[in-house]
Amino acid sequence: xxxxxxxxxxxxxxxxxxxxxxxxxxxxxxxxxxxxxxxxxxxxxxxxxxxxxxxxxxxxxxxxxxxxxxxxxxxxxxxxxxxxxxxxxxxxxxxxxxxxxxxxxxxxxxxxx
Amino acid sequence: xxxxxxxxxxxxxxxxxxxxxxxxxxxxxxxxxxxxxxxxxxxxxxxxxxxxxxxxxxxxxxxxxxxxxxxxxxxxxxxxxxxxxxxxxxxxxxxxxxxxxxxxxxxxxxxxxxx
Numbered sequence: 001x002x003x004x005x006x007x008x009x010x011x012x013x014x015x016x017x018x019x020x021x022x023x024x025x026x027x028x029x030x031x032x033x034x035x036x037x038x039x040x041x042x043x044x045x046x047x048x049x050x051x052x053x054x055x056x057x058x059x060x061x062x063x064x065x066x067x068x069x070x071x072x073x074x075x076x077x078x079x080x081x082x083x084x085x086x087x088x089x090x091x092x093x094x095x096x097x098x099x100x101x102x103x104x105x106x107x108x109x110x111x112x113x
Numbered sequence: 114x115x116x117x118x119x120x121x122x123x124x125x126x127x128x129x130x131x132x133x134x135x136x137x138x139x140x141x142x143x144x145x146x147x148x149x150x151x152x153x154x155x156x157x158x159x160x161x162x163x164x165x166x167x168x169x170x171x172x173x174x175x176x177x178x179x180x181x182x183x184x185x186x187x188x189x190x191x192x193x194x195x196x197x198x199x200x201x202x203x204x205x206x207x208x209x210x211x212x213x214x215x216x217x218x219x220x221x222x223x224x225x226x227x228x
Contacts, residue, residue, distance in 0.1 A: 041221070042221055043119075043204065043219040043220050043221040043222055044156075044206075044219035045219070046217075046218075049216070089156060091156075100169060101146075101148070101156075101158065101206075101217060103155050103156035104155065105154065
């Protein structure tokens with residue numbers, strides 16, 4: 001079945017460091033891909049998405065490119081801030097049926113001042 | 114900005130007891146979902162609901178689970194006889210229609226602890 005494999009955490013960075021969180025997927029067809037973020041005590045919020053190959057999703061300085069050839073959707077940010085500390089989830093949306101989301105395990109990011 | 118809300122935020126129950134987790138989806142959304150996350154594990158799909166019926170359910174969603182939309186605003190998940198392994202964070206999500214359906218909006222979750 002469809003699955004998402006995400007870089008294990010936790011990840012600890014200093015402010016202004018470069019961030020990469022790796023995400024690869026296995027799916028039939030051409031799923032849509034998502035990054036969700038969960039700040040402490042809050043629900044899952046959509047960070048960015050891409051719906052077809054070579055699309056780049058971006059939001060709040062974060063970017064991810066849908067790479068069909070490597071079945072990847074890595075999350076990057078050039079300069080992280082303390083406020084980016086959160087858990088990041090990569091997910092795909094299955095095609096057909098209820099189009100549920102299939103998630104990775106999540107990566108906890110801590111950014112120190 | 115409209116948001117999905119969930120109550121309670123935390124619930125502690127004894128094994129074998131029934132629990133009802135409540136969700137208020139965004140008002141014009143038509144697709145509703147429950148997911149759960151056991152501590153340290155992936156967020157897992159449980160069930161989806163559309164047009165007053167279940168549209169898909171996972172293997173986890175056995176006869177002990179049920180969902181209901183009792184009125185125009187609430188969406189509930191009931192666990193009839195809780196087990197220790199039901200301890201998890203439960204997330205409700207809702208989505209609109211058509212191309213916008215692909216964005217599911219999540220609530221803050223209910224942390225369920227079964228003792």
